[in-house]
Amino acid sequence: MPAYVISEVEMRDPEGFEAYRALAAKTIAQYGGRYLARGGAAEVVEGDPPPKTIIVVEFPSMARAREWYASPEYGEALKLRRTALERRLMFVEGMVPD
Secondary structure (H helix, E strand, O other): OOEEEEEEEEEOOHHHHHHHHHHHHHHHHHOOOEEEEEOOOOOOOOOOOOOOEEEEEEEOOHHHHHHHHHOHHHHHHHHHHHHHEEEEEEEEEOOOOO
């Protein structure tokens, strides 16, 4: 069953953000993930607050998403993330097809 990693991001340091983004993308691909949304326009239809930058990544399974997040490769990106951006990160299980 697929799993989704959903990030709501606010950039703090543009240069650090780009370095983080490049490294994160490489590790996501390495662990079988793929971007479904990456910073496109987002519109709140109901509720508050206004959206920040939204990223959605699909992994083949929750186990694989967790493996990616705990990996030494992504650990290097996390070092950059601390100063480059603020974020809220969620892991969401996908649905089993009918």
